[in-house]
Amino acid sequence: MKKIIILLLVLLSGTYTYSQDTKQITPKTKLLVYYFHITNRCHTCTTIEATTRKVLLDNFKTELDSAIIVFNTFNVDSAANQAISKKYDAYGATLALTQIINGKEKIVDMSNFAFSKINNESLFTEGLVQKIKELIK
Secondary structure (H helix, E strand, C coil), rough: CHHHHHHHHHHHHHHHHHHHCCCCCCCCCCEEEEEECCCCCCHHHHHHHHHHHHHHHHHCCCHHHCCCCCEEEEECCCHHHHHHHCCCHHHCEEEEEEEEECEEEEEEEEEHHHHCCCHHHHHHHHHHHHHHHCCCC
């Protein structure tokens, strides 16, 4: 019985740790880039996440490394992500940029943009880079 309880605690703490934002948001953080997804994902959804990650690494690596920009993904099907999914009204694939100014958040939903431009990587990249630059000024 003791082993079962310990095993359950380890599993639950592992799920909680895995699903939470592991990057520290600091006072200098200006932008949160969050991608929400469901467990069973289509090619388009995985491409949006991968291309967003590539855009950030290729164009904003310094900002990522210094936590000016924080990127994370969340599975909306995970119970541990219910609160953040609700905050962003994310019930499926959602790309959200959150500008932080003086501790206040302004959420910009980029989901329609992402789905309409993902089939043209250069348009997607150009538009996302432009929006991120605008939000971190």
